[in-house]
Structure formats: C-alpha cells, structure tokens
Amino acid sequence: QKEVEQDPGPLSVPEGAIVSLNCTYSNSAFQYFMWYRQYSRKGPELLMYTYSSGNKEDGRFTAQVDKSSKYISLFIRDSQPSDSATYLCAMSGSGGSNYKLTFGKGTLLTVNP
C-alpha cells in the first residue's frame, strides 16, 4: 500500500460547481496536512494547511482532516476557471519524522466556463 493515495483524475466540472478532492494515507504518524496548487509549468504553491484533525476554511476553500479514517479532503465552492490546476496533497510527521513531505500524485482539475 502506498503511503499516500490520490485519484489523479482528470476531473472536469462546470463553473460554479462544488469540487471535492481527496487523499488517503497509511502512516498514522502524519500530523501536518497540506494542499498545494500547481499551474501548468509552474512550481506548486501552498493553498491550505492543517495541523492534526479538523476543518479549516479560507474563502472558497475548505480543508478537512479525519485522522481516524486517515482521509483528507479539499472542497472548492463556486469553482472558477482560474481554479483549473493540479492539486497535490502533502503530509508529514512531527519531530524527527517531519524532515520531508510525502506527496500524493496530484489531481488535475479543469473548470469549464
């Protein structure tokens, strides 16, 4: 079983739709959970960050972490064409195990006007 699983898509939705992106993981030591957005031919940029379990909201974006199920989600409300990008989940442990992030393979999202 891979440490982090992410459906690569591609996912295509109409403008205004609610988008749900998900990752599952197997390492119970993961404490820090992040979502990165990567536009074509660019470096990834941090979109959302969550420590341990819970929800976090930032504008149209909501990140959820369920550590009991080892499942994280990113919701995008009122999706826009500018949201078209690859979304990567990433996670790391704490203390000595947090030296690196483990990434999912990314989900390619297209929002159609």
Next chain:
Amino acid sequence: DGGITQSPKYLFRKEGQNVTLSCEQNLNHDAMYWYRQDPGQGLRLIYYSQIVNDFQKGDIAEGYSVSREKKESFPLTVTSAQKNPTAFYLCASRTFVWREGSTGELFFGEGSRLTVL
C-alpha cells in the same frame, strides 16, 4: 522579494553529459530539497539538506549529486549515470516546524525542465 530562484528554466543535454541545476533561496530557510516530477508520478524526493555541509539521499538519488556549501544554495547535478533524466525538477525550502511561528510550509521554485536529446 523573498523566494526561491531556479535556473535555468529550460535545459537541453546530450546523452553522457553532466548538467547542474541551480537553486538559490533568500528566505533564510534551514532545509532545502530537490524533487523530480514526471507525468503521473507526482513529486519524488531526490536529495534533501537540513543544514549546511550535510545532505541525505531521498527516494530516487541514484544518478544525482548535490552540495550545500552555503545556507542559501543547493545545486543539483544530474550525472550521466542517471538513465532517464528528462523531467521537471523542483527545488524547495522550508524552516523547521519546531521554529516558533513556522508551519513547516514547503516553498517551491518555478522549476527547471531538463530534456535529454
């Protein structure tokens, strides 16, 4: 503006040649990383360095070498021993999570695309 600068953005190499990708950061970050990105493969860690003059192999270090002589710089050399070097290379840096105020966020450069002819 603070950030991570990678150069060159595009690079072509003939088989059998070594090439060096530059990565410089002015964020005063402790740790620096090199990732390789291939279609459908996600980000794979090549090398990382947590302090100057020290670095560790990541998951796919074979055929690559690095140095960390300065805190700001972490160049990656793709050697002729790397069998399939054509890829998008990303450099990143972060502060340690235990530093006050740090989230451990990984900041990325804009990437270098290497093509072997």
